[in-house]
Amino acid sequence: MRTRVTAQDRIAGGWRGACNEAARMKQRRRAPHPLEHHPSFRAVIAAAPPVADLARELAGDGRDLVATLAIVCGDLAHGFAAPPGSRQRNEAHHRAWITVREIDRTVTAARIGRRAPARLLARAQRAIDRADVMISALPGVVSA
Numbered sequence: 001m002r003t004r005v006t007a008q009d010r011i012a013g014g015w016r017g018a019c020n021e022a023a024r025m026k027q028r029r030r031a032p033h034p035l036e037h038h039p040s041f042r043a044v045i046a047a048a049p050p051v052a053d054l055a056r057e058l059a060g061d062g063r064d065l066v067a068t069l070a071i072v073c074g075d076l077a078h079g080f081a082a083p084p085g086s087r088q089r090n091e092a093h094h095r096a097w098i099t100v101r102e103i104d105r106t107v108t109a110a111r112i113g114r115r116a117p118a119r120l121l122a123r124a125q126r127a128i129d130r131a132d133v134m135i136s137a138l139p140g141v142v143s144a
Helices: 007-028 039-057 062-081 087-112 118-136
Strands: none
Touching (some): 039 062, 062 087, 062 118, 087 118
């Protein structure tokens, strides 16, 4: 036996459906990782796709670029795990900054040697420059 559906029922169901969908979307969203609160860490993570694209184009240095970026993430995480202002934190962040500068030099050498498309190099350079600036702004990095 079918019941008759009125316009009001359709409207109410529409709202109910939208609310249920919003609730499902909210449940699917994951909680942010504690490191994602740090802009310098987010900048390094954001640099990963352009650096990985560049790594595919570069024959020998490609694996080194991605591995070096992973080391930067580890150094940042190690630093953020240490107490604020501690020597251990400053040294870990300084290591991360030095390593990002090494990636920057590799990207610059690839640009000078024209070993990859200019557009790809520009994207990687911008991402690494942003990570460099964000890490160097951390307390104790440049003076360490």
